[in-house]
Every structure is written in structure tokens, then in C-alpha cells.
Amino acid sequence: MEVQLKLYGSSKILSDKEILNIELPNNSNIETLRGVLSKIISKKYLKNSLQNLSKTAAFFSEKDEVVNDSYKLKNKELISIFPPIGGG
């Protein structure tokens, strides 16, 4: 399966595009996505700039809510990644 990860804040370093398509095993949840994301960060040599992102990020569904690690992802689902925030 595949999810579309909409990038915000520092996660935009991961791609030149606004959305990053990520391949996941079938029946994945947010916890699986965190693991895969951590591998992508290592692969792209971005550990220094995106340290802990896979642990500290929150994920926001199309239903406009922050979802927890047990949230089951659907194939082609659009999900937003929220790195730690700092507006104002």
C-alpha cells in the first residue's frame, strides 16, 4: 500500500514536492509509518537536520484530527505530518 504524506515545516526538507508518496506494508498504522519515515531520513542523510522527527511528529488525518499510533492507514490516504510547532 501507499500513503501520501503532506509535508509541513521542517519535514519539507524530505522532498521538493508538497506531497511525499510512501510505500508501506499492507494494514499499516501510524507506528509503521514512523518506522519507515525514520529509515527514509537515514537513507537521505538527513539525520542531523531532522533529528527525532519520526518520534516527535504528530499526524493529522483528512478528518481534521491528530491521530494516534494505532490509527489504521488506508491505501492512497492523504495524511499530514506536523513537526514540532513554533508560531506566534
Place this chain on the structure above:
Amino acid sequence: MTLHAAIVKTEKEKISSEKAKNFILSEENGAESIFVGRVRNENNGKKVTAVTYDVHDKAVIKSFQSICFEAKSKFDSNASIFLEHAKGYVSVGEISILIAVSSGHRDEAFKICRFILEEIKHKSPIWKKEHYTEGNEQWLPGHSLRPKEEIK
């Protein structure tokens, strides 16, 4: 209407303090408190030229409304609140956030203004990328929206 909460896309318009003052003007409210946040030319010893604000529009508006309603119920239900935050590229000296509050009395007006600002920093999905005089740029660290007990 006693609440205005919006995101201002900087390539199209600027945040206006005049608009804010007119919005909160009320014969019932004798106290006004206005907070204006501008981009500073220095941060942690680095010379800053601008900040780019990234925003999840829908989630930010939802959080702004929730924060403002909470502020009104905590301090003064008759308060008028104007809140705008920039989205996009903001040069040094330009406004990034404006909170204007009118209330029955000064104490509540100050408290509401402060409460809204602090809550935004911890709850609203807004991210800052600083641009420096050397030409480089950096996303700033912040507060995680993931519950603390879940972060191993």
C-alpha cells in the same frame, strides 16, 4: 460578531493594525490591549533577514477559534478579539502576528492577549523558517503536538 480569526497570505496582503482597532472598538468595552509581533533582525546570534511561516490553514483556524473561545469563557465573555497570523515570507520589521482585544476592564484585556499568544505557540500548527544574511536558512525547533507519554 466579536471574534475575527484569520491567516493572512503575505504575497497578497499585509496584517493591518488599523483594521484590528476598528474591529474591537465597542462602547461596552473600556479597555483595549494590542499585541503586535514582528520579525526580529537577530536570533541566537544569527542575523535574520526574514522568516517564512508555514501553516496548516484548516487546523490553525480551528485552533484559533478554540483558543479565543476559551479565553472569552475564562476571562470575559463580552470581549472582542481580532487575531491574524501571517503565512508566507515576512521580512524583518514586518508583522507576523497581531492580537487585539477589547474588554470591560484592563486586567482581562491584558490576560486575554497573553493567554492567546502563549496558547498559539503550543497548540497551533505553524512553523518558522528563518532566512539569514549569509544566504542560508533553517527551520526552527518547537513544541511537539504528540502527547508526551507517547514519545519514547
